Amino acid sequence: xxxxxxxxxxxxxxxxLIVGIVMAVTGGxxxxxxxxxxxxxxxxxxxxxxxxxAASLSAAFExxxxxxxxxxxxxxxxxxxxxxxxxxxxxxxxxxxxxxxAGRAVQAGAKSLAGLAVVVAIAVLxxxxxxxxxxxxxxxxxxxxxxxxxxxxxxxxxxLGVATCVLTYLGLLTIPSRHLxxxxxxxxxxxxxxxxxxxxxxxxxxxxxxxxxxxxWDSSWLLSDRSLLGRALHTLIxxxxxxxxxxxxxxxxxxxxxxxxxxxxxxxxxxxxxxS
Amino acid sequence: xxxVESMRAIAPALLVAAILVACGGxxxxxxxxxxxxxxxxRFEPSAPHAPxxxxxxxxVRNLDSTAMEFESVSLRVEKVVAPNSxxxxxxxxxxxxxxGFFDDFHQETRGTLVVQ
Numbered sequence: 001x002x003x004x005x006x007x008x009x010x011x012x013x014x015x016x017l018i019v020g021i022v023m024a025v026t027g028g029x030x031x032x033x034x035x036x037x038x039x040x041x042x043x044x045x046x047x048x049x050x051x052x053x054a055a056s057l058s059a060a061f062e063x064x065x066x067x068x069x070x071x072x073x074x075x076x077x078x079x080x081x082x083x084x085x086x087x088x089x090x091x092x093x094x095x096x097x098x099x100x101x102a103g104r105a106v107q108a109g110a111k112s113l114a115g116l117a118v119v120v121a122i123a124v125l126x127x128x129x130x131x132x133x134x135x136x137x138x139x140x141x142x143x144x145x146x147x148x149x150x151x152x153x154x155x156x157x158x159x160l161g162v163a164t165c166v167l168t169y170l171g172l173l174t175i176p177s178r179h180l181x182x183x184x185x186x187x188x189x190x191x192x193x194x195x196x197x198x199x200x201x202x203x204x205x206x207x208x209x210x211x212x213x214x215x216x217w218d219s220s221w222l223l224s225d226r227s228l229l230g231r232a233l234h235t236l237i238x239x240x241x242x243x244x245x246x247x248x249x250x251x252x253x254x255x256x257x258x259x260x261x262x263x264x265x266x267x268x269x270x271x272x273x274x275x276s
Numbered sequence: 277x278x279x280v281e282s283m284r285a286i287a288p289a290l291l292v293a294a295i296l297v298a299c300g301g302x303x304x305x306x307x308x309x310x311x312x313x314x315x316x317x318r319f320e321p322s323a324p325h326a327p328x329x330x331x332x333x334x335x336v337r338n339l340d341s342t343a344m345e346f347e348s349v350s351l352r353v354e355k356v357v358a359p360n361s362x363x364x365x366x367x368x369x370x371x372x373x374x375x376g377f378f379d380d381f382h383q384e385t386r387g388t389l390v391v392q
Contacts, residue, residue, distance in 0.1 A: 058362075136342075138342075205366055226349055
């Protein structure tokens, strides 16, 4: 039971962190519950579908279907996070003003929520895939008595993952609201950079990328990226204990592009909102 | 409106992924191949050998009716293998030694890759 709990928790933990951050980011926007809930539900459905077709997914692209699929959806998530950040930089102030004038808040909020709902769906899909396969295997194969204990462990692991999500959300809410926007913008930028580096790792595993494949450093003696703290940092800022040069480069490039875009777009709305 | 914008945002990422897929070739011919079979939650062979200092391709055939996850901390591998199918894993050139691996979904299922 404990093994099952740990396996499931380890997977849902990362999704929990991401969903918690998205909840904090979207705090106060109308109907965000529907968007985030819808994203999570879509992710669960996608995980079940991916698990159902796991064999054909793996067999695709000469055995590297899983890796390429992961890389592709991670890159979509990177695009969504970056788009959201830039959109918020452009419209954040207007949005805050509109939320006070409640009428237009729904319309304005929906735009920024759509991208984040996709991010939630992708996070849940990726982590849910293994959980579904694992729990299905347990349910299908094991003898009656032990199967139930393992399922109980799985459910407990899921509950802990949800707790991670809630704690992340509540933790971020303790940040004074005038700083929250700045903090979550930086968090989303690092989240995106980490995902981009991870996408590179998947493409490298599939031999789709071979350039700059030398490992830059090995800090596994200090903090393994398999440990809980390592995994948390892996999700939050893209920590890897043995990154390749290309992963590191893509990581830095994603950060640079995001902050450049933010700088480019952030100044406009001040003038706009002052004029209107 | 939102959908169109979403599509616009997704398109570059998909394009990049497609290009990367198109450029990527199959595993290089000089890779050493290690075949491992899983049946009744046991690795066969449980201590396969592989040459040192050469990239290795591990082909894991899962003959069980449940999924398994071939995992190794020292090899930096985590790969789900569906029931009755084969998973392919690329491993970079290794120095001689023993590298443990296990099935993350059935942790009593263990083996060691002997690199020499």
